[in-house]
Each structure stands twice: as C-alpha cells, then as structure tokens.
Amino acid sequence: MTNDSQLKISYGQAFIAPDKNSVRSTMSVKIPEGSALAAKGIAAVVADSTWRNVIAKQAAETCTRGFLADYYATPDNWDVKTSATKVLSALNxxxxxxxKNVANGNYISSFSAVVLKGRQGHLFHMGDTLVFRLRGGEFEQVSREHTNFMGGYRYPSRALGLDPSVDIDYHQFNLKQGDIFLxxxxxxxxxxxxxxxVQLIRQYAADLNQACDQILHTACEKASARGYSSTHFCFQLARVDLLPDEQGESIADAFGALPVPNDMNVGEELDGYRIEEVLNKSAMSCIYRVRDKHTGxxxxxKAPAPQLAMxxxxxxxxxxxxxxxxxxxxPYVAKIVDASRxxxxxxxxxxxxxxxxxxEWIAQNPNTDLRRMIDLIEQMVKAIRALHRRDILCQGLHPDNILVDQMGMIKLIDFASCAVPGAVxxxxxxxxxxxxxxxSYTAPEYRLSREPNANADQFSLAAIAYWxxxxxxxxxxxxxxLHSRADISRLEYMPSFQYNPMIPVWLDGALRRALQPNPELRYRRLSEFIYDLKKPNPHYIKETQMPLAERSPLVFWKGLSGVLLLLLLLSLMH
Structure with missing residues (x-):
C-alpha cells in the first residue's frame, strides 16, 4: 500500500559528448522507495570536471555516484544538511x-545537488555548475558561481578535490508543486x-526527456552559429509533481495503514505464512514461528497485540x-526478512x-567456566555496538530477549524498545x-526521567553480565x-566475588564501573568494558589494596557505625 501524500517528481536528461573518454560532466537523480523516501528524500545532482580526459570522467562520476551512495547510507536521524555536508567533506x-598522485590531470570537479525532502528543498553547491528554478513565470539561478579568471580562461575557485577542506554553499527553501529545476x-x-x-520547458512539459532533448538540440544550434564548442553539453530537469500534506510525511506513513491481525493459533495462515508455533503472547505483541507455504x-x-489496534x-x-x-x-542481531508478498x-x-x-541456557549450564561466560558477554557487546553504529539505542536488554543458538552464538531478537535519539x-x-x-536490568536514569544515551545500554549489558x-x-x-538524583548515591553495589569466589577482583572492578549509577562515570566505550573483562586492569587490582575507607567510604562508615552501635549497646547492658 502506498501513501498518496508522498513526495513525487518527474525528471528528464540529455547530454552530448564526442566519445566516452572525453566525458567531463555527469548527472543523476535518485528516488528511493518506502521509508528511505521519508527519511532522506529525493536527490538530483550534476558534476563537471575541469579537465577533458579520462581522469575528468572519473572525477565527475565519483562525485555523483559517491554522493548518492553515501548520502543514503547516513543514519536516518541525521538531518539533510548534516548528512550531505559530512558526505561531501569525506568525498572532497x-x-x-x-x-596529489596524478601527474597530468586532477580529480577536481564542480558539484551541485538539490535534495527534496517533505516540503523543503536543500541546495548544496561548489564550483561553476548551474542550477535554475522555474516557478510559474519566474526563472532564476539558485546556485552561485565560484569562478576565477586566469590567463583568459575561467576556472572554479571552489570545487570538490581542489583543497584539503571545502566550503559548501547551502541554501534551504520551501517547495511548491510544479517547481522545475534545471x-x-x-x-x-x-x-x-x-x-x-522557459519556452522549451513549457512547450514539452508533458515529457521532460523530450524537453531536455530539445534544449540540447537548440543549444547545439546556437553554439554552432556563434562558433562555440557544442560537444560537451548536459541538461537535467526535475519537476515537483506532488508534495506531502502540510503536517509532513513521517517514516511511519511510508509503511501504509494496515490493520492489526487477530490472535492466531497453530495451523492458521496469514498472507501465505502458516502458524507452526505460538512463541509468545503479551499485552504488547504476538510472536509466532511460521513457515512460508511457497518457499518452506x-x-x-511479530504482530501488535490486537487490543492495541486503537x-x-x-x-x-x-x-x-x-x-x-x-x-x-x-551476525549477533536477528535479521529482518523482507516479505515476499x-x-x-x-x-x-x-x-x-x-x-x-x-x-534457559544459564539454567541448563550452571557450571559454565568463566572464559565461556566472557565470550558470551563479548558477543552481546558486539550486538549492541552494531546498533550504536547506526545511532540506535537498544534499551530493552534482558536475558529473555537474547538467544544462544546451537553453535553457541548470541542473537539479539527483540527490538520493542529500540529508539533513535534525535530522529524527527x-x-x-x-x-x-x-x-x-x-x-531490573534497566539503567537507573530512566526511572529519574533523564534522557538516556549509549551508556544506558552499557549498564543493562553489565547488569546481565553480573547476573x-x-x-x-x-x-x-x-x-x-529511586525518586531523585540524591537517591542514586544511596545505591549500594555488592561485589560480585562475594557471590562467586571464582570472580577475580579486577573483573569485578570492570563490572562495578560499567554499573555505576551515574552514567558519566561508566566506560566511554563498550570496547573498553570488554577489554577490562578479558585482561586484568592494574588500576582495579591496586584499588583492592587501598584502605576500605578510601575504596568504599559508604561500606566503611556503615561498618563503623554498626561497630559503634554494638559497643553502645554493650555499655548500656553493663
């Protein structure tokens, strides 16, 4: 099911070059589908190199292909400006x-991109490529040319690959239905x-490819009449045919409005998937093991619980x-499968x-050695880091949401609490x-209504490791x-080796740091946590040799108070 309020465009292209080795300009339009359209929008680009050789073609193609590939690979919670500028900086x-490694030529290219997302347009430009907008009867140039004149020739003063850093022109503007970009x-x-x-675009508005062909043909004729070179032309048109509604198109809208299925039992079918086992039914979701009738x-x-339909x-x-x-x-996170129908x-x-x-695995393997336990914990760290690399917080870490397969590999299987901080x-x-x-594995900051970060997942992971x-x-x-920040300081950590004497003090030190109630005192990175679990940290060994009053003031003063109370009671008795 598609959303009729999605952004829609039409586009056309035309170019001329004497041969494939002398192509110096490239252009492209990418229209993604589904959630990517809502998250990233539509991109139209043009690039033009300063040289007329094979390297020029590579430079321009690298700009267009590299930008489109990398822009759509950026995290979806990044806004358009952040995503595009980071990609262009890396490309530059x-x-x-x-x-620097080329003797005859260079990898310098002018570049312009217009990203259309929702009801907004975003222009990214450097160099002397040209972008125009036709709106009603107004035809205006929206890109500003960055050029210098040297020896009678015109050169870009700004371009990709020209300097170690790049100065990008950025302009954001509202879109109107019918806007045409050249x-x-x-x-x-x-x-x-x-x-x-304006005349040619309006005359051939029904077919933008034909409009581009006519523009190219007319440009070649006029160039020949004036004695100009007519062998390196390219034209691309993009028209906004439909804008999303005023409140904007959300990512959820891209999936359409589908009904929640009823409770199902073994033997029933849904869209060609036969229910073979009911794995779980809760107040929030129903989870089934199914078999595809067509592929086996x-x-x-997983479906929402029927009572949540409203x-x-x-x-x-x-x-x-x-x-x-x-x-x-x-490999440590269960993969989403695309529906074949x-x-x-x-x-x-x-x-x-x-x-x-x-x-279940821990209950069935009560005597597992420490090294095997650390291996499982390290796999969980890898699963969480895979989420964090995509700016996703897991939030729902729990032993029941983690599977150990027949090969002893960890799989994270539940994503009900996953969130992307900052996503609009x-x-x-x-x-x-x-x-x-x-x-009981949730980090304490949640109970104090403090917005979490990646360190909250670190706490949950360490809490599972402790268990x-x-x-x-x-x-x-x-x-x-826990009701206030002051309550956090009263949380009392019980050393793990008091429950399991096989745990070395340095390993307990790693657990204690990852389980700090204050998130700012935990490890900066999960890699540091797992490193300290596998290799003795001299700092934690040294801590055990410190006086109790320095190592754990709260335990020291509680113990001292208990001794003083006992002495007081004994003195009163006598």
Missing part, C-alpha cells in the same frame, strides 16, 4: 588525496538565455521497530533462530522506554526506591 578529502554546466553559458529555457522457509512473525502510539512504535532494525547488519496486515518478519533464551519522526528514547516498561556470573541481580530491591 578522498578526491584531493587522489589528485541542472547544467558552464558549457551551456553563452548559448541559451532564460526565455529560451521458517521465520518469526492505540496509535503503540502502533507507531511497532512500525518503527522494523524500520530501525532493518538498517543493522550483524504484499502484506494485508500489520506485522514484520525476522529470521528464525534455533536456540534457547539466555535465561520518532518518539524520544525515554518515551519509548516508558511505553514498553522497565525491568550471569553470580546468579544475582545487581542493586536488587533498590531500584524501586
């Missing part, structure tokens, strides 16, 4: 470094004037689960993992966490008493 650095290069200067463009493949189907906030969050996690590629109900599919939950179309991480609910190694939950029965 690469082109500049390559140009992309071309300096070669067209001196041939057509504004009235020529086993998968897991709860728009829960439905919206459910839709986001698939959108968020399908961007993660890790159109969906008639709201659900998503993920790969089926033959394994046991971590809770998503609720905040704190809102999502409260919606789903807290557990795996000791059989106990950290800060047990203390979390419910």
């Amino acid at each position: 650095s690469w082109l500049f470094s390559q140009g 992309f071309t290069t300096q070669a067209a200067k001196g041939t057509l004037v504004a009235s020529d463009y 493949r086993q998968m897991v189907l 709860r728009k906030d829960f439905i919206r969050q459910f839709i986001m689960q698939q959108w968020v996690v399908e961007r993660v590629n890790s 159109p969906r008639n109900s709201l659900y998503y599919l993920r790969e089926y993992v033959d394994g046991r939950t971590l809770t 179309d998503l609720p905040s991480p704190l809102v999502i966490a409260k919606m789903v609910g807290f557990s 795996m190694l000791t059989g106990q939950k950290v800060y047990v029965d203390q979390m419910d008493s």
